[in-house]
Amino acid sequence: MHPDRLFPADPAARELARSLHALVEHAPVVSPHSHVDALMLADDRPFANPAELLxxxxxxxxxxxxxxGVPLDELAGDPRAAWRLLARYWSRFRGTPVRYWLEFQLTQVFGVPQQLDEASADAIYDRIDALLATPAYRPRALFERFGIDVLATTDDPADDLAAHRRLAADHAFPGRVLPTFRADRYMDPSASGWAAALDELATAAAVDCGTHEGLLEALRIRRAYFRAQGGTATDSGVPDAWASPIDARDAERIHAAGLAGSVSPADAVAYRRDLLYRLIEMSVDDGMVMQLHPGVIRNHHRPTLLRHGPDSGHDLPGVAAFTDPLRRALNDFGTDPRLRLVLFTVDETAFSREIAPLAGFYPTVFIGAPWWFLDAPSAIERFRHAVTETAGFEKTSGFIDDTRAFCSIPARHDMSRRTDAAYLASLVVAHRLSESDAAALALDLVARIPYETFRIEPPAPPVHEAAPVRTGAMLEEVSCAPSS
Known part of the structure; x- marks a missing residue:
């Protein structure tokens, strides 16, 4: 891959971007929002094959x-056949961040020397397959090689978090794997499987969830359990951001109707919006950082859902709103220092229209980085332009990789660090930011802001003195240690 990838074309800005990127290129990775399975790291079993990994x-x-035009069924069978399909359609990925991430993994992680195409597909498959059988390519070895300090997973409140406990007790494991509390299964009383989910939660919390109040108590108990296992954050992916409390008697009535299978659509929506308010309330009480990402249209293609289940690629962006939907909750809790609310969107028009203005006033509101459909170089640049003038850098979350594909973590963070270096360099050459501020921000965006936003204890600072680093024409003293 080209060493100046994603850097500006202007020579002065490009040189400065190189220097800024050099400050953070090898900084530890903080991944506060991912979907990597903790059990994969706890068991440390070799990856099965290149297709199932990549x-x-x-x-x-x-x-x-x-x-x-590739049916998903054809990707679920023979792994070598799935790899050949990737090679056959490799040209379709040109210009996409997916191609960027895959090329990074092929070249930087696996040392593949040639371009992927139909002629080279089998040779590349065999090379990666052989490497996966070696100790250096097992999950824990790669975790350490990727320089990951913190990896947060996504977990159901009823999960026993056994894999997290095993990793925390293993002093030979080099990093931290933190659980994230995600209660989406309990939000909609009209959803299939809601009553069964309540039964699982009741067993985990040892609390009867046959009532609305019982559900709330069970969620509180499990949040405390997650915190005891190192969790610092929750996550909520709901259709909209309305957080509107309802009367306790109405909540109990709708809860009972949900268990009876007779809840109306309007009541189900009211119940979900009430529960979102209660989760914000709980975050005020226990200090867990609340991530909220509404506006995703889930499972758009019903035949694919029925055949392959959720998370099979057909969740799509919708229009997102935050200002009115969160008015009640922010009037109640928006200046309480115990609350931290990180807002994500796949509707990038919401960044400048709603999220940045909210973060520019409320001390509790933070701006989630571009993710999902927006975690691409151009979208990240647009994000910085959309939010910085209104809310600054300090109210952003740090990069979010949001990945299930373990080996894409270093690729995604490399993309983010280069894109931010390019944006900071553009501010410097336009004389909107000093070189020293740009250097400090480059470091803060990876070494301080993610820890502070998600209330994660930062690593101990290095004991050696910081070396002087040249950024353009000036010589600045910078340190890779997060500030207190």
Missing amino acids: VTPDHYVTRLLHAS
């Missing part, structure tokens, strides 16, 4: 193959 778990990859 193709089938990554819905960014599978959805573009499907868009090219």
